[in-house]
Amino acid sequence: MFRFDAVKADGVTAIKAAVKNTLREKYADKLPKDKSAPILIKPNLNSNMNALTGNTTDLRLLAAVLEFLKETGYTNIAMGEGTNSGFYRSGINVISRLKVDSLARHYGVKALDLNYSERVEIPFENGVKASVAKEVLEAALLINMPKMKTHFEVGMSVCLKNLIGTLVGQENKKKTHLSLSSNILNINKAVKPHLHIVDGLMAMEGLGPTRGTPLKTGVILFGDDPYLIDMMVAKLATFDYAKVKTLAEAERRGIITGAHKKFHDEYQFGDLFRFEPPKPGPIAAFIHNPKRQKYFLAIRNTAFFNAVCSTNIVGKLLFLTGLRQDVFIDDELELEKLAADTSKCGDCPKKCADYCPVDLDLPAALNAEAATKCINCMYCYCVCPNGAIEFSGKAGFLDEQMRQYGQIIRRIA
Ligand code: SF4
Numbered sequence: 001m002f003r004f005d006a007v008k009a010d011g012v013t014a015i016k017a018a019v020k021n022t023l024r025e026k027y028a029d030k031l032p033k034d035k036s037a038p039i040l041i042k043p044n045l046n047s048n049m050n051a052l053t054g055n056t057t058d059l060r061l062l063a064a065v066l067e068f069l070k071e072t073g074y075t076n077i078a079m080g081e082g083t084n085s086g087f088y089r090s091g092i093n094v095i096s097r098l099k100v101d102s103l104a105r106h107y108g109v110k111a112l113d114l115n116y117s118e119r120v121e122i123p124f125e126n127g128v129k130a131s132v133a134k135e136v137l138e139a140a141l142l143i144n145m146p147k148m149k150t151h152f153e154v155g156m157s158v159c160l161k162n163l164i165g166t167l168v169g170q171e172n173k174k175k176t177h178l179s180l181s182s183n184i185l186n187i188n189k190a191v192k193p194h195l196h197i198v199d200g201l202m203a204m205e206g207l208g209p210t211r212g213t214p215l216k217t218g219v220i221l222f223g224d225d226p227y228l229i230d231m232m233v234a235k236l237a238t239f240d241y242a243k244v245k246t247l248a249e250a251e252r253r254g255i256i257t258g259a260h261k262k263f264h265d266e267y268q269f270g271d272l273f274r275f276e277p278p279k280p281g282p283i284a285a286f287i288h289n290p291k292r293q294k295y296f297l298a299i300r301n302t303a304f305f306n307a308v309c310s311t312n313i314v315g316k317l318l319f320l321t322g323l324r325q326d327v328f329i330d331d332e333l334e335l336e337k338l339a340a341d342t343s344k345c346g347d348c349p350k351k352c353a354d355y356c357p358v359d360l361d362l363p364a365a366l367n368a369e370a371a372t373k374c375i376n377c378m379y380c381y382c383v384c385p386n387g388a389i390e391f392s393g394k395a396g397f398l399d400e401q402m403r404q405y406g407q408i409i410r411r412i413a
């Protein structure tokens with residue numbers, strides 16, 4: 001019998017209520033009896049682009065799960081991710097840029113970079129061994145919280161692919177690419193989350209996993225079978241699940257059964273979304289063609305290749321040709337103060353308040369004592385349609401995020 005739920009919610013209050021109710025009513029049996037047992041939440045913190053760009057797990061969803069666990073009495077909670085190789089290699093702290101560490105402090109839980117964890121070896125294809133973080137195997141409750149998004153190499157990135165972030169460091173992540181879909185399934189054979197909560201609030205279509213377009217679905221999916229959930233996400237996005245490479249490989253291995261297909265075929269979502277599929281540009285498509293990809297993989301992540309690609313000019317060229325999806329900007333966001341000019345608000349339905357993960361009474365709270373509880377996530381600033389939220393300080397890497405996504409976020413939020 002499959003466990004699967006899809007709920008729709010808009011705004012932080014509705015999101016928190018939907019998550020808490022669903023967990024309490026449908027998934028309470030997943031909770032450990034011992035209130036001090038280790039609980040690990042594994043979000044998708046793939047890049048320093050915040051959740052509103054469709055890239056990473058929404059802080060409002062993480063906050064909802066943390067509140068539920070804290071209210072239920074759990075005391076040993078952590079959020080952990082082994083962030084993307086490029087950022088790791090560039091020494092950029094994605095967990096900090098996304099304010100996951102600030103959210104952790106707000107709720108009195110831990111934030112871990114799994115790239116520095118103790119390693120446990122697991123088998124990959126052709127006798128290769130890779131290492132996952134010990135914490136993911138030792139958690140009494142492991143909650144996988146992927147983003148719903150397209151992926152130019154495998155089709156879609158949801159529950160199955162999100163577990164690549166449980167691998168320790170770049171040297172282990174690069175081994176996945178030796179046989180991408182098969183090794184993603186190998187990780188899922190070793191690392192088995194008890195619960196999956198998929199963030200489709202602001203999903204990504206098109207050239208994912210980093211350079212696609214945000215698409216607001218407002219959907220949150222829950223379940224305990226990652227194969228079924230990934231099939232259901234494909235259905236929700238109007239994708240043929242058999243064309244998602246990880247699911248095609250799971251079907252070939254016999255992991256996807258007739259029962260999975262029956263559930264997938266019979267389940268009725270309230271609304272379906274037509275996601276634009278990921279279409280890489282001509283150079284990326286040429287290089288990532290299965291016939292040629294092995295030559296690229298032979299040099300990718302070598303010290304020489306990394307050194308050349310770390311230069312500004314080559315980095316920009318790779319980004320322009322679509323061979324690289326991320327921009328690695330050294331400059332941090334240095335925020336001195338956020339303030340709201342409420343004379344500009346007009347009849348705005350308080351979008352800022354809908355997006356504040358820590359429930360501040362915005363916009364008024366920005367100009368009040370309550371602003372000390374702000375975790376500086378900048379969601380309110382990103383969604384404000386009237387430019388009423390101003391900040392003093394240096395935008396740093398946020399400039400690039402707003403250049404690529406600012407207009408669309410303000411339009412769809
Ligand atoms: S989103 Fe901007 S315009 Fe709307 S209430 Fe908040 S500060 Fe005012």
Ligand code: SF4
Nearest residue numbers: 356374375377378380
């Ligand atoms: S006030 Fe704005 S920046 Fe501060 S936590 Fe809320 S949404 Fe984030």
